[in-house]
Amino acid sequence: MSRTARPQSSNLARRPLATPQDVAEYCGVPLNTVYRWSSRGGGPKFIKVGKRLRARWDDVEAWLDSQTITA
Template sequence: MVSDEIPSRFEQLWDVSQAAEYMKVSANTLYGWRCRKYGPPSYRLGNKVRYRPDEVRDWVTAQEVRAWVEYQSAWAS
């Protein structure tokens, strides 16, 4: 999800490399996801892309849950 909403200036934001490191993917993967409107919410601040750490963590957790549900449903069939 790409958002033009700017988070509170008092929050610490991650740059692309920090978010990529947390998710164990490359920065290029994150840029690609952003172009396809996939991945955690991101914010453009000037010419920089930033991520809120809590939103990145929530997105990763949601992907883990989704993968687990898909795994279980595959075995139930």
């Protein structure tokens, strides 16, 4: 099983991964909604770190951008 390496940059400051609670607060939705998104394949991409769900902030922002509705 091969792994795809993410580009590394010494100038790139990494932000801590977002917890489901962080995502819920940021999006203004209940925590259960975030878990529902994760279990049904909606919402931002989540990754498992050990037993915990985490999200990259870039993935959260990208998902929010994809949800933008233009009138």
